[in-house]
Amino acid sequence: MRVVEPVVELARGLWTTFRMMFDKPVTIQYPEQKKPVKARFRGRHILKRYDNGLEKCIGCALCAAACPADAIFVESSENTDEERYSPGERYASTYEINMLRCIYCGFCEDACPTEAIVLGDQYELSFTNRRQSIYPKEMLIEPLPADARPTPQKTEPGVYTRSVPEMKDPQD
Amino acid sequence: MNFLLVLEWLIKGFVWAMVLLGGFAYLTLYERKALARIQSRIGPNRAGPWGILQPIADAVKLIFKEELTPAKADKLIFTLAPVITVVPAVVITAVVPWGPSFNIFGYHLNLYIADINVGVLYIMSVASIAVYGIVLAGWSSNNKYAMMGGLRSSAQMISYEIALGLSFVSAILLANSMRMLDIVNAQSGYWFHFIPKWFVVLQPVGTAIFLIATLAEVNRAPFDMPEAEQELTAGYHTEYSGMKFALLFMAEYTKMIAISAIGATLFFGGYNGPFVDKFPWLGPIYIFVKIIILLFGMIWVRATFPRIRYDRLMAFGWKVLLPLSLALVFITAVGIILAQQVNPHLIIIIPVVSLLVAGVAVALVDRTLRRKDYARR
Numbered sequence: 001m002r003v004v005e006p007v008v009e010l011a012r013g014l015w016t017t018f019r020m021m022f023d024k025p026v027t028i029q030y031p032e033q034k035k036p037v038k039a040r041f042r043g044r045h046i047l048k049r050y051d052n053g054l055e056k057c058i059g060c061a062l063c064a065a066a067c068p069a070d071a072i073f074v075e076s077s078e079n080t081d082e083e084r085y086s087p088g089e090r091y092a093s094t095y096e097i098n099m100l101r102c103i104y105c106g107f108c109e110d111a112c113p114t115e116a117i118v119l120g121d122q123y124e125l126s127f128t129n130r131r132q133s134i135y136p137k138e139m140l141i142e143p144l145p146a147d148a149r150p151t152p153q154k155t156e157p158g159v160y161t162r163s164v165p166e167m168k169d170p171q172d
Numbered sequence: 173m174n175f176l177l178v179l180e181w182l183i184k185g186f187v188w189a190m191v192l193l194g195g196f197a198y199l200t201l202y203e204r205k206a207l208a209r210i211q212s213r214i215g216p217n218r219a220g221p222w223g224i225l226q227p228i229a230d231a232v233k234l235i236f237k238e239e240l241t242p243a244k245a246d247k248l249i250f251t252l253a254p255v256i257t258v259v260p261a262v263v264i265t266a267v268v269p270w271g272p273s274f275n276i277f278g279y280h281l282n283l284y285i286a287d288i289n290v291g292v293l294y295i296m297s298v299a300s301i302a303v304y305g306i307v308l309a310g311w312s313s314n315n316k317y318a319m320m321g322g323l324r325s326s327a328q329m330i331s332y333e334i335a336l337g338l339s340f341v342s343a344i345l346l347a348n349s350m351r352m353l354d355i356v357n358a359q360s361g362y363w364f365h366f367i368p369k370w371f372v373v374l375q376p377v378g379t380a381i382f383l384i385a386t387l388a389e390v391n392r393a394p395f396d397m398p399e400a401e402q403e404l405t406a407g408y409h410t411e412y413s414g415m416k417f418a419l420l421f422m423a424e425y426t427k428m429i430a431i432s433a434i435g436a437t438l439f440f441g442g443y444n445g446p447f448v449d450k451f452p453w454l455g456p457i458y459i460f461v462k463i464i465i466l467l468f469g470m471i472w473v474r475a476t477f478p479r480i481r482y483d484r485l486m487a488f489g490w491k492v493l494l495p496l497s498l499a500l501v502f503i504t505a506v507g508i509i510l511a512q513q514v515n516p517h518l519i520i521i522i523p524v525v526s527l528l529v530a531g532v533a534v535a536l537v538d539r540t541l542r543r544k545d546y547a548r549r
Contacts, residue, residue, distance in 0.1 A: 001535045001539075002534075002535060002538045002539075003531040003532075003534055003535045003538075004531075005538075006534050006537070006538045007534060010477075013476050013477065014472065014473070014476050016476075017210050017472065017475050017476045018210075018472065020209075020210050020211070020212055021206075021209045021210055023212045024212070025208075025209070025212050025213055025214045026212050026213070027213050027214040029214075
């Protein structure tokens with residue numbers, strides 16, 4: 001004969017939910033209050049520069065080849081010492097990513113031989129039409145470092161012959 | 173019948189209807205907030221400070237939504253059903269007194285709309301009209317899920333109405349009247365100067381049955397069979413949108429308020445409370461607080477218990493609540509006769525024997541639920 005136990009069980013369930021009312025809410029008030037992203041978060045792409053202002057991207061289109069969603073379009077042109085955008089022979093004269101196609105897998109990051117393309121921590125992307133979803137190079141490229149000259153730069157001949165720099169293993 | 177009396181009725185009716193409709197709007201906010209707190213969330217807080225303008229935003233959204241009528245729906249009944257559902261929900265509380273009578277500027281004011289000598293019967297009869305709206309809404313939608321929701325609803329509401337009515341009977345017997353005013357007055361005063369003479373003390377099991385049966389009566393979780401989302405999309409209001417849906421929604425929440433007001437009146441002393449005979453304006457505050465607490469109970473139960481299976485719902489109504497409430501009516505009647513004929517202190521046997529009988533019922537239900545073959549049936 002169980003008389004009290006069934007009622008106690010129901011009451012225990014009620015007590016559990018009642019107790020939760022005095023817990024701190026887990027809600028994050030999103031637009032005002034933002035949770036920092038994780039270290040390896042993959043958000044909007046950034047095209048990196050060297051410290052002297054030259055672009056890291058050499059227009060090899062390996063990212064476009066690696067892209068499973070076919071979201072990246074690269075067109076390359078020749079660098080000269082009078083108009084130098086990046087070290088080595090060529091630079092990306094057109095670099096476009098369709099943010100609606102992109103699946104943020106990070107394969108472009110992995111494929112890049114110069115670590116030029118990096119997935120950043122920006123995730124608030126919105127467009128009002130499909131044209132706006134195509135981000136051109138001007139939107140993707142990192143702003144110039146403070147003491148650097150803008151590209152194209154006029155450079156000494158014979159200095160920037162190597163397009164792929166010396167690199168270390170990634171840290172994280 | 174003088175003009176002033178008609179004016180008084182009009183004003184009181186208008187005020188009470190406005191209180192119910194405003195209460196409905198804020199009950200939705202109250203429910204969302206309370207549910208959110210139980211689930212460790214904050215709940216709506218964008219529209220106005222603490223989200224207090226949220227009901228207005230919801231109303232504007234619902235009014236401007238497109239009204240759809242299914243092509244093969246019965247248009248007249250489809251339009252009429254929400255109205256049939258709303259009207260009983262609004263008029264049912266007309267007999268609930270929400271404060272003692274008092275004189276204001278030399279005018280004697282009664283704080284109720286109607287003083288019917290069969291008030292409890294009025295409540296029962298109006299409550300049963302509400303089921304028509306739901307069944308007609310389900311049937312006229314020409315949608316099988318809406319139809320099933322409506323049918324379930326009618327079966328469930330009719331079944332639980334019996335237990336509900338029998339739990340009313342114990343209150344009627346204890347008060348020796350069906351007038352709501354007499355029932356409230358019978359609950360004024362104290363035993364030993366601190367236990368209020370509420371019927372919940374005299375008839376705790378009857379109150380419990382009332383609370384359970386009202387959950388089924390207003391289609392609230394865990395008895396929200398008619399609109400079981402996972403099984404019937406939205407039940408009887410699947411095909412409704414815009415203002416028609418808002419009316420069905422309004423009926424549901426207004427019924428929650430109404431049934432809480434009735435429960436507060438029948439079992440929790442109505443407007444009675446400390447000092448209410450000296451300061452009559454405390455009466456409405458007391459009944460308001462009691463309604464808020466009962467509503468919180470409904471929300472709390474919704475946040476806690478999962479939906480009961482349909483056949484078990486019917487079995488619980490017919491095989492547990494109905495015999496138990498019949499037994500309670502018998503116990504109450506015997507207790508009252510013994511108290512009148514032998515010794516007034518014998519009134520104590522009503523709560524004691526009721527609790528014993530309820531304990532036996534709990535044990536029997538528990539034994540049935542623990543039988544190995546029960547789960548397979």
